[in-house]
Amino acid sequence: MQPQPTGGEPHPKPATPFLEVRNIEKHFGGVRALKGVSFSIEAGNIYHLMGENGCGKSTLIKIISGAQGADAGELLIDGKTVTGLTPVAALAAGIETVYQDFSLLPNLSVAENIGLTQQLVSSSGKLARRLDIPKMRATAERALAAVGLPASRAFLSTRTDELPMATRQLIAIARAIASDARLVIMDEPTTALTKHEVDNLIGVVDRLRAKGVAVLFVTHKLDECKSLGGRAIIMRDGQKVAECDVEGHSKTDLAFWMTGKVLDDTRQRSAVTLGEKLLNVEKLSRSGFFADVSLSLRKGEIIGITGLLDSGRNELALALAGVSPADGGSIFLEGNEIRLGKPADAIASGIGYVPEDRLSEGLFLSQSIKDNIVVPVLDRLRNAFGIVDRRRSRALAERTVDDLQVVSAGVDKPVQSLSGGNQQRVLIGRWLTIEPKLLILHGPTVGVDVGSKDTIYRIIQRLAGDGMGVIIISDDLPELLQNSDRIMVMRKGRVVKTFAAEGLAEDVLSRALTDDTIARLQ
Amino acid sequence: MTETTFSSAAPRSESAGAVAGIWAWLMRHPPAFTLILIVAVSLVVGAINTDFWQVSNLFDILRASVVRGLFALGVLVVLASGGIDVSFTAIAAFVMYAVTMLVVNVVPDMPIVAILALGAVGGACFGGLNGVLVHALKAPSLIVTIGTQYVIRSFLLTFVGTALFMNVPAAMDAFGKLALFTHHSANGSTSTLPAFVLILAVASFVTWWILERTLIGRAVYAVGGNAGVAERLGYNLRTVRIFVFAYAGLLAGIAGIIHVSSNRLANPFDLAGAELEIIAAVVLGGARITGGSGSVIGTLLGVVLITLVSNVLILVGIPSTWQLVIVGIFIILAGAIFSIRGRQS
Numbered sequence: 001m002q003p004q005p006t007g008g009e010p011h012p013k014p015a016t017p018f019l020e021v022r023n024i025e026k027h028f029g030g031v032r033a034l035k036g037v038s039f040s041i042e043a044g045n046i047y048h049l050m051g052e053n054g055c056g057k058s059t060l061i062k063i064i065s066g067a068q069g070a071d072a073g074e075l076l077i078d079g080k081t082v083t084g085l086t087p088v089a090a091l092a093a094g095i096e097t098v099y100q101d102f103s104l105l106p107n108l109s110v111a112e113n114i115g116l117t118q119q120l121v122s123s124s125g126k127l128a129r130r131l132d133i134p135k136m137r138a139t140a141e142r143a144l145a146a147v148g149l150p151a152s153r154a155f156l157s158t159r160t161d162e163l164p165m166a167t168r169q170l171i172a173i174a175r176a177i178a179s180d181a182r183l184v185i186m187d188e189p190t191t192a193l194t195k196h197e198v199d200n201l202i203g204v205v206d207r208l209r210a211k212g213v214a215v216l217f218v219t220h221k222l223d224e225c226k227s228l229g230g231r232a233i234i235m236r237d238g239q240k241v242a243e244c245d246v247e248g249h250s251k252t253d254l255a256f257w258m259t260g261k262v263l264d265d266t267r268q269r270s271a272v273t274l275g276e277k278l279l280n281v282e283k284l285s286r287s288g289f290f291a292d293v294s295l296s297l298r299k300g301e302i303i304g305i306t307g308l309l310d311s312g313r314n315e316l317a318l319a320l321a322g323v324s325p326a327d328g329g330s331i332f333l334e335g336n337e338i339r340l341g342k343p344a345d346a347i348a349s350g351i352g353y354v355p356e357d358r359l360s361e362g363l364f365l366s367q368s369i370k371d372n373i374v375v376p377v378l379d380r381l382r383n384a385f386g387i388v389d390r391r392r393s394r395a396l397a398e399r400t401v402d403d404l405q406v407v408s409a410g411v412d413k414p415v416q417s418l419s420g421g422n423q424q425r426v427l428i429g430r431w432l433t434i435e436p437k438l439l440i441l442h443g444p445t446v447g448v449d450v451g452s453k454d455t456i457y458r459i460i461q462r463l464a465g466d467g468m469g470v471i472i473i474s475d476d477l478p479e480l481l482q483n484s485d486r487i488m489v490m491r492k493g494r495v496v497k498t499f500a501a502e503g504l505a506e507d508v509l510s511r512a513l514t515d516d517t518i519a520r521l522q
Numbered sequence: 523m524t525e526t527t528f529s530s531a532a533p534r535s536e537s538a539g540a541v542a543g544i545w546a547w548l549m550r551h552p553p554a555f556t557l558i559l560i561v562a563v564s565l566v567v568g569a570i571n572t573d574f575w576q577v578s579n580l581f582d583i584l585r586a587s588v589v590r591g592l593f594a595l596g597v598l599v600v601l602a603s604g605g606i607d608v609s610f611t612a613i614a615a616f617v618m619y620a621v622t623m624l625v626v627n628v629v630p631d632m633p634i635v636a637i638l639a640l641g642a643v644g645g646a647c648f649g650g651l652n653g654v655l656v657h658a659l660k661a662p663s664l665i666v667t668i669g670t671q672y673v674i675r676s677f678l679l680t681f682v683g684t685a686l687f688m689n690v691p692a693a694m695d696a697f698g699k700l701a702l703f704t705h706h707s708a709n710g711s712t713s714t715l716p717a718f719v720l721i722l723a724v725a726s727f728v729t730w731w732i733l734e735r736t737l738i739g740r741a742v743y744a745v746g747g748n749a750g751v752a753e754r755l756g757y758n759l760r761t762v763r764i765f766v767f768a769y770a771g772l773l774a775g776i777a778g779i780i781h782v783s784s785n786r787l788a789n790p791f792d793l794a795g796a797e798l799e800i801i802a803a804v805v806l807g808g809a810r811i812t813g814g815s816g817s818v819i820g821t822l823l824g825v826v827l828i829t830l831v832s833n834v835l836i837l838v839g840i841p842s843t844w845q846l847v848i849v850g851i852f853i854i855l856a857g858a859i860f861s862i863r864g865r866q867s
Binding site: 067086087088091099101103104105106107108112116117119120121123125126127128129130131133 | 734735736737738739740741743744746747748751752753754755756757758761762765814815
């Protein structure tokens with residue numbers, strides 16, 4: 001269905017590259033974030049800027065898009081050196097960025113989000129200008145058509161915070177290509193998308209290339225890099241460590257350059273003997289979100305639950321965690337019926353829940369690693385006077401940090417000083433302190449880089465091996481295939497299919513969860 | 523229609539149909555709530571005391587809405603950009619007193635247009651200062667404007683004067699008396715609609731035009747929606763911040779001149795403490811205190827509601843000390859309704 005682009009050049013090679021970056025350096029305080037990075041970008045090609053979190057790739061794109069200045073080095077556009085690049089100047093030169101958070105203005109309409117930037121650029125950033133509403137609307141209609149979204153009046157005037165994630169992403173891309181883009185930078189574009197939506201995105205990228213627009217993906221997802229093709233620019237620790245055509249190099253090679261370690265994506269789950277029945281969910285429903293969900297889980301078993309964003313998987317996870325309670329059906333844990341009306345009920349029953357968005361739902365970012373870990377068990381740690389015993393809580397925190405291989409400069413450091421993968425491990429560690437019988441992991445590796453993913457998978461497997469029941473809710477299909485015993489697929493609020501994960505092919509699974517997502521938008 | 527097309531496709535009960543539809547529409551159009559409250563208050567008060575429907579009473583409400591309305595439009599623009607301003611009453615007091623003093627002592631025959639322009643420029647300068655401070659210090663605008671409010675007010679009383687001006691300049695006196703429309707009622711009394719309501723009308727139109735039809739207006743909402751994103755997209759935060767505070771100051775300066783003209787008295791102690799009432803009016807009109815929303819029409823309705831409550835409850839025998847209870851209840855009601863709205867979207 002999708003034409004698969006290859007690493008070759010579909011366009012004749014232009015004499016000078018569109019963009020050239022020479023020996024860029026950037027310091028933050030005493031830290032050298034970029035240590036002399038050089039590469040060039042030619043029209044109509046696809047590039048992948050790859051590397052683990054903290055390797056400097058985000059800083060690099062901020063410099064290219066004018067959001068930050070470099071300390072040393074040169075930036076050339078069409079062979080001419082540019083200095084003091086501002087966001088508006090970068091846009092005027094045709095460098096458009098689709099940020100990871102999409103950078104949409106939540107309170108403005110679709111038409112405004114797409115069309116205002118162009119007006120800002122044509123006024124060179126000056127704001128004392130009349131708004132050209134017909135032009136804004138025309139721009140938006142054209143750009144929406146290019147990404148396959150409807151351009152009805154009702155849609156144009158919808159606020160963007162009322163739209164689903166995948167649609168927001170397409171709007172962010174529509175904005176990027178609304179004016180004469182020559183380079184579109186996509187920062188981690190597929191983090192929030194399901195497979196089907198990713199396929200649609202790939203289609204959009206193909207159309208851009210056909211028009212001679214260069215596309216630079218900033219990513220650490222190897223699968224997508226492989227399926228898109230193009231050139232990989234791999235960074236580690238502020239330096240470019242490799243540049244090569246994606247074609248002809250295996251995922252293992254790319255991962256090795258990114259991490260300096262040999263990683264493999266084979267199945268982590270090995271045959272285990274399952275214990276007695278742990279959890280039994282019968283006809284669980286929450287009206288408007290999911291209905292008649294039944295599942296059973298034995299000790300030591302890992303179940304994966306997946307589905308599109310609106311399939312009800314997220315709400316099911318929240319119901320099992322007591323965050324947004326179900327309104328029908330029953331839940332039995334070790335044979336006893338339990339009621340989960342609030343998160344404290346789940347904790348008291350021995351259910352640990354690691355939320356999807358660790359930044360807003362999970363961690364107290366400015367507080368120490370120690371305080372983040374011991375928070376569910378403060379009751380147990382108090383001494384005779386009802387005051388938290390500092391020595392015992394420190395010991396517990398240090399034990400947990402060791403156990404989960406959190407890389408930190410001590411448990412008193414704030415959680416925000418850690419990388420994404422280490423933050424996630426702190427969050428998992430927190431729930432291990434309650435010694436849960438059942439651990440629910442919601443998107444356990446969202447925004448976590450390859451190396452950390454591997455560690456987190458090993459931890460999950462070890463916990464299951466110790467007899468814990470684990471439910472993983474995720475849209476990362478390889479993750480579920482690698483880790484679980486069974487995979488349940490949800491669609492429109494119902495479980496439509498349950499697979500045995502062993503030997504299951506990814507495309508079979510992905511077909512089961514996609515339906516007509518994009519058709520629905522039209 | 524957008525709702526059903528783009529939100530979750532999960533099963534939803536259709537039973538609540540029409541009611542839910544009306545509710546959803548109201549959630550998207552918060553000024554409609556304000557209008558409903560205005561109509562409800564009018565009907566209740568008018569049913570108890572038919573004097574409410576007298577032309578003179580309606581003129582009084584309009585007259586009392588002008589100064590509040592000008593302040594509120596300024597607050598709207600600042601709130602929409604994600605800031606808050608509590609210094610506008612101090613700016614108005616300073617400008618009205620200093621300008622009156624200047625005109626009386628130096629140029630007694632200055633025309634009213636020049637006096638208004640002077641007030642506007644003076645107010646805009648103070649407001650611009652707020653904007654510069656908020657941007658340069660990266661401080662919360664509430665804190666900065668509490669500070670400038672104190673400084674401006676204290677400076678006025680210490681260095682400019684504390685004595686009341688009873689004899690305001692002739693041009694201001696005439697402006698305050700100038701009638702747009704005079705009504706002779708059946709019992710022989712006359713009431714007038716002052717011409718300065720036109721200034722509120724013009725200011726409302728200009729504010730609407732700036733917010734909805736210019737790039738800076740959209741930038742105000744963009745910054746109020748998410749300042750970090752707006753900056754990344756190339757909106758100049760400094761320009762936006764200085765603009766919104768200067769604009770609020772400009773309207774406050776004009777409001778101060780009208781206040782003096784209407785009362786024929788320049789009192790440097792006037793207007794103190796009216797800030798919260800004005801902010802409440804804007805929030806009652808549907809603007810979120812957290813920024814990024816609000817409309818001119820909603821703001822005007824909010825002002826009318828607040829003025830209505832403080833002017834007419836006396837007609838139904840509610841003592842003036844009780845009026846604030848009603849205002850307070852309305853504000854809590856509005857807060858609760860808009861918080862539901864926030865959670866749903």
